[in-house]
Amino acid sequence: MIYKYFKECKKLIVLITLLGMLIGMLFFITKDTPPTLVLKKKKINIEYGQTYYANFKGLVDTTGMSKKEICYLKKNVSITDNLQNEDQKSYPAVGKYKIFIKYNNKLSTIQIICKDTLAPVLAFPKNVDVIKESDLESIDFKSLIIATDLSPLKEIQIDTSQIDIHRIGEYQVKVFVEDIYKNRREKEFKVNVTENKQETTNSQNNQENNVNKIESENNKPNEDITISQSNEKNNVKDHLDNGHQQTKPPQMVYWYECYLCGLYVDSNVSLEDAKKKFDQTKCTDAIEFSGIEWRHSRFHYGINHS
Incomplete structure (x- = not known):
């Protein structure tokens, strides 16, 4: 009887030990598995005349992740692009570009399409x-x-x-x-x-002169x-x-305004001059990434005349 009881206990101990080892293995496997990289978009459209800066927050979906996982991604994700500003301009030319995202030796790409859709x-x-x-x-x-x-x-x-x-x-x-x-x-x-x-x-003066028969050299x-x-x-x-x-001719006033911080700048010279002034001021509501200065990522512009 005692032997049978001891045998049953031994089986129970073995089962508990195996279960503990399995839980431990799952814990370490989960712990060592890096978070999965999920991108928000496969393609990005920008308007001609706007500047675009590729950054982690705008490209990587971190929904449901812990702070530790997000921190891990930020440290291990590398973001580059082939965007090039047009000659003597502060924004890229109309065309197609790519963003390159490298993570755990895997390379993902996002296409950027710059279009001019605004009428003159x-x-x-x-x-x-x-x-x-x-x-x-x-x-x-x-x-x-x-x-x-x-x-x-x-x-x-x-x-x-x-x-x-x-x-x-x-x-x-x-x-x-x-x-x-x-x-x-x-x-x-x-x-x-x-x-x-x-x-x-x-004609009226001639009619009056004919009726009144008045001639005067001084009346013109x-x-x-x-x-x-x-x-x-x-x-x-x-x-x-x-x-x-x-x-x-009407005087032209060229202006830019940020949707985020409300900054408004204008110029009497050109849109180029207004844009240059606009870019020289930081956006107080933008997000800084990788040491890049805060930029106005959402804005509109136009021309008024007086």
Whole structure:
């Protein structure tokens, strides 16, 4: 009886020992197994004109991992890319690039596609006056229009087919411009066909002289400084709230604004100049990685005119 009891205990001890060894082996196997690298994206699209910096947080998915596992990944993951800025620019050219992620002797790649999807910006006067019976083809409407874009532009196209130069009235002129990536902008502005005020004034003065039979060398016809038939360019003039007079071209204000920290910078020189100022200031809401200065990763830009 005692022998049988001892035999059963011996079996139980062996089973407990084996179970303990199995648990220990599983613990050490799990402990020594490095975390699996999971990438957030296989492809990244960026807008032409934006800078992009490949970093651990933006590329590696650490959902459900412990701090120790995340720390291990950060120490053992190497991130490089072949992004190259365009000549004399602070952002890459339109094209395809790659990010290379090396981890435990395995290399993964993420494709970066830089596209220009933004249409050009157009600036022009809201209203333009032309004199009735003027030679419409000789009027240089393009000189009143400013088109800007980061990419090269095709020639500005203007549709004046709605204007009846023989009738006083208000007409719509369409402006089209497209960049080399077929991003198209279409706008309209008003053209007012008006009377030649100087001719009207001369006619009225002549009628008064004929009726009253008064001749005076000192009385001269009224002059209208907004029109001159001898100068082709003066056939076009801006229509302003304070009267009809030729105005200066609109002043351009180029600006950049960060979505994250709210930084706003502008320049009267160019978008390039505004972007340079923008990049010189750190983003207070960005995340620093591998010693790279904080950058504005989410922003927009534009051109205003006054």
